[in-house]
Amino acid sequence: MVVASDFAEARLGRSGSFGSRGARTWSTPAPTPTAPSAQSMQRSVTPQSQMGQTAARTTSARTGGLFNRSGFMGGLMGGLLGAGLFGLLMGSGFFSGLGSMAGILGLLLQVALIFIVVRLVMGWMRSRNQPSYAGGARPEPMQRSALGGGSETAETPETTAAPMRPGFGSAPRGRPLKLESGDFDSFERLLGEVQGAYSRQDRAALAQLMTPEMMGYIGEELDDLARNGWENRLADVKLLQGDLSEAWSEGASEFATVAMRYELKDFVVETATGRVVQGDPERLGQATEFWTFTRSSGGEWKLSAIQQV
Template identity: 65%
Template sequence: MRIKSLFRLPDLATVARVGAAAVIVAGSLIAVVPDADARAGGGRSMGSRGARTWSAPAPTPTSPSAQTMQRSATQPGATTTNPAATAGTAAAARQGGFFNRPGFMGGLMGGLLGAGLFGLLMGGGFFSGLGSLAGILGLLLQIALIFIVVRLVMGWLASRNRPATAQGPQPGAPLARDMFGGGSAPGSNGAAAGRSGFASRPRGRPLQLQGADFDAFERRLGEVQDAYSRDDRAALSQLMTPEMADYVGEELDGYAQDGLQNRLSDVKLLQGDLSEAWSEDGRDYATVAMRYQLKDTLIERATGRLVQGDPDRLESVVEFWTFTRPAGGGEWTVTAIQQGG
């Protein structure tokens, strides 16, 4: 009997009380639970990757996919790869309005409107052209059912005709690299970089990387997290592009306003591999997937009290970091961070 009672339909007063309680509980949870990802980037995807900002990075063994950008100074329309789809979306938005919809619903509503106007012209009222009120309701019910069936069939046909989404590494995808920094980095000949697979990637010329470049990527990972932990804006402005420095600066400002400080330590790269490397408009770009570990905590600035995290627990993170430099050489700086899929 107790189980059956769970399926009884509650009265409106009960629903209102439960809904109000749920809203209060949810609000309290939002108020007391801080951001679960307090490292640089805040567990979000942000920055720019040149003309590839809105293109998915090539999959790697470290991470088969990356989240799309959530914040970027690069406008999506500037690098769209499907102008026809964009034009179609814009055209649909311009049409708007229920009666302006083409296809089945447009013809249906036009027919009903025409029948009503015909009844008015004949002197029998707006709905006389369709018969009695009962007949109208019956007709509308049948039309609604037919419309639902047609939509379901069309959706099924569209899903059958839609090309399948590619899964896993594509032909010519970059070769896996284990901990490209440290002793496991490749030699200076860059054998795993600049492969012919990059030639099929859109926008930009293939770029060949050296072992020293991968050492720099690992070094930048630790330097960025260390500067973020110390709230060192000057160091961050040297390690990141102005866009990324502004984003992480906003995060640090938010913690400061709340009287909090992010403490990061024991950052260590566990595995990394190259996703893409290319040159465009006088700059080099390299996107690498990295799996690394760190200790991540939030403390109160005034008292040092632990607010979030465990100072003795190592957390594992998978992200795509994109670095840029002047074409042909110079220091690599972080220009984008994307969460691994």
Template identity: 45%
Template sequence: MMNLASRRSRVMIALAAALVFAGSAAEARVGRGGGSFGSRGARTYTPPPATRTAPDAAAPIQRSQIPNQGPNVTRPGMPAPNVAQPRRFGFGTGLMAGLFGAGLLGLLFGNGFFGGLAGLASIFGLLLQIGLIVLLVSFAMRWFRRRQQPAYAGPDQGYARSMGGSVPPAGGGRPMGGGLGAGLGGGLGGAMDGLRGMAQNTQRRPGVRDEIGIGEGDYAAFEKGLVELQDAYSREDVAKIWTLATPEMAGYIQEELNDNAARGVVNKLSNVRLLQGDLSEAWREGATDYATVAMRFAITDVMIDRTTGRVVEGDPSRAEEATEVWTFRRDGGGSWKVSAIQQA
């Protein structure tokens, strides 16, 4: 019996270890390991509109540096909710209340309406006392109101990463792992086909929320960002990742690379090719532009043992398809950078 129980225990432990490794190895490709993460400005927690490429709702953002304050958050362009204004204490109201109160006290004590005023030495002394009290109360109210005002970091301010392994590389920055991999086999060879398809799908859809006027040059930048970010991720080129994504996204992606290194594996990606894509929405917040794009693409995705080079997950001879919703951000008319990835 003891041998049977011991054998069962060993089998259960082996199965559990295999499941844990399979679950971690399946976290391949940029974004898959982190789920849906990043920031979409004021629309971070608002679902992007469905498209032909991604007809189902995109997975909600799970990790973001923008706090989720619920449905009562005021969005740009929306009227602010009616909030009851606090009562303000002015000098005039305090003065009249003091005079009236002093008169009532005089009546109560049988000295007449103005008897209370005389009991306080003089009307000028009463005015001086009331004035000092009103000034003190006004100063205290202003001080408390200032303390209660929330501090808000605007969207144009930079992101600060405090977690380990999420700081931008200094200087040129060498790729992690000594530049492993030879890049993407597909490259940008099929860029024009994917670009035309993305533009045509968007033009056929009536009522697309495009507040910027996305053109073919922008679609080309989106497809280039998809391919180049997968390439940099495969080569573990951290310096390149920080040029293609926002600081927040680059920090998250670098954490995924650090996790792969800790497990002793390398995620090799190749033959990335955009199959279909269309614009979900595009909008502007101050000097910052946002564009959310649904993209279905083919990719060869394998996990390789860092020491032996043995394939531990995936098929290097077969390309798989994936559909994701990517948001790009452009600050002050600069280049588009990846700011969020959502699983479709």
């Protein structure tokens, strides 16, 4: 049952959000008509921005008082106040809980333990903060569309930044990048080639189509399939609708995040017998995802991230 749940979404990436988008890795891609929202990144080698933690510390400093301050002194004062109130409630005076050396040592031990627990909890909560960066003008919709077997290419906008929305930061990172019609052709081609190589478990081909980081994640999926004696077959991949979310450059690297809705046949077979163990080889399903591609100036586009809607 555990194995079955792992492959409930068997296609490439197993409906996860992982990879890198340069300086925008931990921000949410700009919404598009194809995909109005996206999941935050779940796995990436790119360090998460510290802006969220800095903002939290700034807010604490502005609103903090004697008992809001972090550190041992704040915990100690809170413990002393608690002990005094307890003494008052018991009718023995505000300082009755501190009447002996044993009582003082016991109090200090409790305060120290509480302080450690609070620090651990606060550190865990801060690590879960995922700031988003946004700004600029909304991109024109439908930069690349394929419907009913045909395809049309819309004019590429001059700016490709995300729309203004709440979050840490007020402007996208990197310089706006103008894409050409051939770039969108590359994105559609890579959609089919990556899915096909994954279906064939062709690691050499995948290594040419995606970044080393993405190859590491996809390699883990292929290893899991092999351990179970399975193959994830993907067939009849076809782009139905796609449009540009963001395109920008950072130094010598260029990035483009594209929302794509596509159809495919997705099923799992037993390698030794060819028996279908999951999915339906005859049924076409649909998926909508944000795919981010990257390249060095003048190089070939490669898949660098996948995010779910």
